[in-house]
Amino acid sequence: MTTGTPDPRQIDTGVAHPARVYDWLLGGKDNFPADEAVGKTLPPEARDGARQNREFMHRAVAWLAGQGVDQFLDIGSGIPTEPNLHQIAQRVVPGARIVYTDNDPLVLRHAEALLTGRPEGATDYVQADVRDSDAIVERARCTLDLDRPVALSLIALLHFLGDDQKPYDLVRNLLAALPSGSHLVLSHASSDIYPELSAQVTDEYAKGGIRLAFRTRTEVLRFFDGLELVEPGLVTAPEWHRGAAAPGEEGSGIYVGVARVP
Structure with a gap:
């Protein structure tokens, strides 16, 4: 089953958008010159971070599906890049149900591909901002x-x-709607692993009109307050693996974690 949310908004191709810059960093083609301009100013490590994010998502979703989790709410889904979350989950649990959310109208144009999943399951796409x-x-x-x-x-x-947009409150509000046994899967760029590199990336994004708020490990850990962190806890992206072969060792400025709602 597939459904979708219609949206009449037009895409402003002259302004960079995080989802499209991320697509460029992953080697995608669904971006515009404004997005590419930001991407080209970033150090090579930014591409590594995008890849590490993606690979962590694959491992975490596959592990959760293997634990019997069959429902996923993916906020900030971005432009589809195969394999996408629903494909990973439905390989393990064909009846898995997935809802994607993003605030970039371009993602809507890819909803047909985004929403193509196993007939036993269900996928939906919601055009919305995480602040909603x-x-x-x-x-x-x-x-x-x-x-x-x-x-x-x-x-x-x-x-x-x-911090002025109250991200901790947003996460708590979202988790409050979910029952015990739910999970939070989170990745977040660090400000304290490679501080000079983080400052450079933040500055280059700002020049493209995109605001960034990288955080320290202690600050990222706050998003998991009241939750039960799954081993190996809050680590860098290549260090997180469960039930799969460990990825190769490499440096990373991305913190990741999976935690259970008690």
Whole structure:
């Protein structure tokens, strides 16, 4: 089953957007000169970070699906890059149900590909901003059973929200709508692993009109307050693996973690 949310907004191709810069960093073609201009100013490590984010998502989703989790709410889903979250989950649990959310109208144009999944399962796409958390939850109820566990995926999203936008409250609000046994899957760029590199990336994004708020390990750990971190805890992206071969060792400025709602 597939559904979608129509949206009349036009794409402003002259302004860079995080989802499209991320697509460029991953080697995608669904971006515009403004996005490419930002991407080209970034150090090579930014491409590594985008790849590491993606690979962590694959490992975390596959592990959760293997644990019986069959519902996923992916906020800040970005432009589809195969294999996408629903493909990973439905390989393990064909009946898995997935809701994607993003605020970039371009993602809507790819909804047909985004929503193509196993007939036994269900996928939906919601055009919304993470700051509209109540609206996201209400729309997600159309596809997900919020009385059963849900994996909330926030991959490379929260570092686009400054503290003035209350990201910790947003995460708490989203988790409050989910029952015990749900999980939070999160990745976040660090400010303290490679501070000079982090400052350079932040400056280059700012020149393109995109605000970044990289955080320290202690600050990222706050997003997991009240949750039960799954081993190996809050680590860098290449260090997180469960039930799969460990990825090769490499440096990373990305913190990641998976935690259970008690």
